[in-house]
Amino acid sequence: MSISLLLLIVAGIGAAGYLLGSWRANALAGGKLSSLHSRPGYYGAFVAVWSILPAALLLLVWAVASPAYIGSAVRAGFPEEVKATSQAEQNLSYNMIGAISRGLPTLSPEERETLLRDASAARGILGAKGVPLAADPAPYMLKAAEDLDRMTATSGAVLTILVVAVALAGAFLSYRAIAPKFRARNRVEGVMLAGLIGASSIAILTTVGIVASMATEAVHFFNMVPAWEFFFGTTWDPRFAAAGATDSSGQFGLIPLLAGTLYIGFVAMLVAVPVGLFAAIYMSEYASRTVRSIAKPLLEVLAGIPTIVYGFFALITVGPFLRDISAQLNGLVTGNYSNFIQAQSVLTAGFVMGIMLIPYVSSLSDDIITAVPRALRDGSLGLGATRSETIKRVILPAALPGIVGALLMTASRAIGETMIVVLAAGVAARMQLNPFEPMTTVTVKIVNQLTGDLEFTSPQTLVAFALGITLFVITLCLNIYALYIVRKYREQYE
Incomplete structure (x- = not known):
């Protein structure tokens, strides 16, 4: 049966x-x-x-x-x-x-x-x-x-x-x-309580299992490659060895990957934060109920689009557009119609990733701004302040710690993005400040190191776990700091 x-x-x-x-x-x-x-x-x-x-x-x-x-x-x-x-x-x-x-x-x-x-x-x-x-x-x-x-x-x-x-x-x-x-009720509620504890324990144990699995393999990697060479190295050149090889030939510097991750995430936040925050202010303070009921769901549709679709959008639309427009601008200024913006670049990946992050910023910020008590608004307006002055001097300062926490959570989402970076920023691991040139991120190299028919015995493969545990610690710290700010805000506000 x-x-x-x-x-x-x-x-x-x-x-x-x-x-x-x-x-x-x-x-x-x-x-x-x-x-x-x-x-x-x-x-x-x-x-x-x-x-x-x-x-x-x-x-x-x-x-x-x-x-x-x-x-x-x-x-x-x-x-x-x-x-x-x-x-x-x-x-x-x-x-x-x-x-x-x-x-x-x-x-x-x-x-x-x-x-x-x-x-x-x-x-x-x-x-x-x-x-x-x-x-x-x-x-x-x-x-x-x-x-x-x-x-x-x-x-x-x-x-x-x-x-x-x-x-x-x-x-x-x-x-x-x-x-x-x-006492049937006590017995049934006891069973339900045990079920709730078990459900919450599953999430905790899953997290512990993920961390333990990554940490175990990362330790094997650090037994082959010194930790200081990994965390402070400035060259990424893993040089894949043959299957079964255990030699550590190659360089596994984290700095170029970390620089690309933070750079692309910074550009994405430059795009997402102003647009998302202004959209949240408009929907919570200026938009009518009808406009809000239409605009907010339409804006949040962006959050439901798969990231691979954003990657295709960057690859076939945004990247070529920026490349061609740079060639036109260069031609108008210098007469040389060569492009100075690459189709795959930090700017392309950051811009498209910022579009993807707009609904996260706007939705979280809108909820935080809306939670500010109506009495603060009415008091400010009653004292003669305009609506814009009320927003600038009363509402935003009251909601600022919560908004900062939302932005930090959004930043952790940007740091963990993969598909957009693969298609829009390339796989070149290098350190440079020009946003018009390609760079890559930690997540992209994790995918690269685990792609193909490889054995988990060489540092070329085990480095993916070291990258994963590093990225996990970074995002975890961002989330903990964001929760700290939000909780501190609530304690002060109440």
């Missing part, structure tokens, strides 16, 4: 338990609900929870443990000459066995007997059933596939029986526990 169908059955048992639990609570109350500790719905929810939760946990544990146990049992039956091969070759053999096993249930008894008797016919028989094989399987693979199919079917049958039995047992025991003074 499939897991989805099994979950549907468990859910059905839980729904029935809810109805029976509520009915029993009403019956025990005899029409006088005040005699019950909890409302009837809590009693039904108690039965439903203990019908579903243990069965779902059993299903989860079984789904994780059963494939691991079956896989180890199948691998234990490999011939000695196969066990003597590398782990990668054993994995390839097991993958082929799994493919054969998935195709066995689709075969007729005659086809199955033919396949198990003649290994050379396996590719033709299974290929006709939509299960292609890369090569002719060895005879031991056919026997292992049959064992795998049998153990998988047995595991599925046992799982079905156990899950349904546990669900029914949970429903029966929880149903019997219902009594007028039974």
Whole structure:
């Protein structure tokens, strides 16, 4: 039985338990609900929870443990000459066995007997059933596939029986526990609290896992390349080595990548901050309700456009436009129609990235400005100040710490952008101040270092994790500082 169908059955048992639990609570109350500790719905929810939760946990544990146990049992039956091969070759053999096993249930008894008797016919028989094989399987693979199919079917049958039995047992025991003074609400709310704690813990543990995985590989990199050469080096030239090589030939200076990241992010903020902030001031203070209801959603549409689309826009429209307009300006001034702005440049990437960031700045700033109490506006206007003076001298100073926090969060978003930079700024890792020339960022080089058929044993590949953990620390510091400013603002304001 499939897991989805099994979950549907468990859910059905839980729904029935809810109805029976509520009915029993009403019956025990005899029409006088005040005699019950909890409302009837809590009693039904108690039965439903203990019908579903243990069965779902059993299903989860079984789904994780059963494939691991079956896989180890199948691998234990490999011939000695196969066990003597590398782990990668054993994995390839097991993958082929799994493919054969998935195709066995689709075969007729005659086809199955033919396949198990003649290994050379396996590719033709299974290929006709939509299960292609890369090569002719060895005879031991056919026997292992049959064992795998049998153990998988047995595991599925046992799982079905156990899950349904546990669900029914949970429903029966929880149903019997219902009594007028039974604290059903406390039990149900305790389970829900545990679920909420578990959900919040998932986010925390995921973050810890991401950091730990990056840090582990970064340590391997720093064992090959000194940390001071990475953090203070001014040349980026990784010089990819052959697969399996562990030499550290090449230079892994972070400074050019960090300079490009900050430079492009700075140009993007120069574009996004004025436009976004002025748009927020207009929508919150000047626009009518009708205009605001139309302009704000249209502006926020920019946030829903994929970044790859912005990259294409920069590559085929903005970059060539800036290149051609620079050639025209140069021709008018000097008579030489050569362009001084490259199609791929810091300006192109920063300008397009700034357009992408406008809705972030405007939406966050609009919410912060709107949160300023109306009494401050009315007091300023009542004292004779104009609307523009009120905005400049009252509203913006009150909202300034929150706006600064929003801008810092937007800056962290700009630092982590990849696709726009790949297409609009190029991949040249160099240090220069000319915004009309190409540069690159940390995120682009992370993609470059992990692209292709490479092994995670050379510094040329492991450097991506060092770059990733560095970028993570930078953005984390920006976000922490932004939250600090926002919280400090709220404490002062209240």
